[in-house]
Amino acid sequence: MAVRLLSFAGRLSEARLLDRSALRGESDEATKASVEVGLAEALMYTGRADVVVVRVRRALAAEGVPDEVRASLLAIEAHGPLYASDVRAARHAAEAAVDLARSCDSRAALMFAILVQSVVARAEGRLQDSLSATWEAVSLEGGARGLERHRHPRLWAARAAAALDRFTEAEVAGAMWSLPLWYCFRAKLHLAEGKFDQGETQAREGLEGASRLTAHLRNICMLGVLAQIEVRGGNPAGAREYMRRVGQLMSQGLNAVEDQVRWELALVHDACGDYDQAAREAVQVAEALPGRLLLLTDDPSVGPQLVRMLIRAGAVREAEYVCAAAAGLVKANPLVPSLVGSAFHAQGLLRSDPEMLRAAVHAYRDSPRKLAAASALEDVAKAEISAGRRDRADALGQEVLSVYSALGAVRAASRTQDLLRHVGGCQVASPRDVAGWSALTRVERRVADLVTQCMTNHAVAAALSVSPHTVDSHQRKVFRKLGVANRVALTRLALHKDHGKP
Known part of the structure; x- marks a missing residue:
């Protein structure tokens, strides 16, 4: 019990030390299996799902393990295949855990297993079933008195609601160990909304928290989100560095959702101009469809982006896989706008x-999902150019440019500027509109203002209630957008701006 409580409190290193000490004692197999439950959960949070599955199966093979402990072990085992993208294995393990937990009335094991069923349902495209499963787990939380209170099913319910485009329902809190997962979820939500500032802040806070709690699995998630934000912000070199760090963590044996990492690698390679490598990663993601749909349910806009990469590489068959998967999601979930838009978008490109x-x-x-909407509008503008309707293309292009510029999507804004120049005779925003003072987001402007008042990064962080690392990141973006190299140059530029000098 102490081991499990330490895990829930985020004190994973202590939990592992205490558990190993207990396992070395002269206990019977049933007791060792009970202790194994605690260590398995601690290891799961640190990103070693492969090790967890091996240990859990060894404990399940022992004689005399009580049904309640066996149900908990099965529920933990069910989580392992999710990181290997083995949806079928996760479903079977979760079903076995649910059946046993119900028969022995183990609420903690039942809740955990039901939450796995929720993720499986999302991976299979059954989004309403996913949400229903999480709410069943929430109902179990209502009368909970023990460890099941730390499962925080509302966090899982928020993710299921987000997949249904119900972003406003995604507001919950979690335990210490779940905070990095919560930060990652919120960062992805802000990214989808085009709120890069908030997304980056959440991801960085989550990264710091995950490292502090040794919940390194969540570091992979946070680094991936930061890589995507850097791509949108026009900094492919920064995005490549984040994915290098992801590779380092995975080389140390940490498990991650393979499709998600491959997609992020494809996105970064594409942004860096390495189109062949981007296509190789995109092909592998496409070939996993429609058996694994979690990537598309978490972010429907991935579908059209994959199709665009695959078409450019001549991988038409794989592009058709993506379109078929997107269409299947719409058939199962016809009332989710993002899924419908994504399916039309992917087919329209193909x-x-x-x-x-x-x-x-x-x-x-x-x-x-504002970024997804702007991307579709951009492709309509391109179609109007191809049809010779330049006036309509100009109007659409200007609308898209204003959206991208407002969101701080520097790379997409620059691409749209090139599109408008291709139309000819159009009024195109000057580079300063995308890479000058007007390109700074609200938070970046606030950081710039405080920096020019000679405040240190730590003082700025305190004033904004964020970490110094987050301030440093915003400051680097301010420097890049304004074309300055340091704080002195920024202050000089601000003084010129305030006095109306060029």
């Missing part, structure tokens, strides 16, 4: 069909 692209834009109007 078939070069302007009407499908327009249908995507229409569907995205009711979606909270």
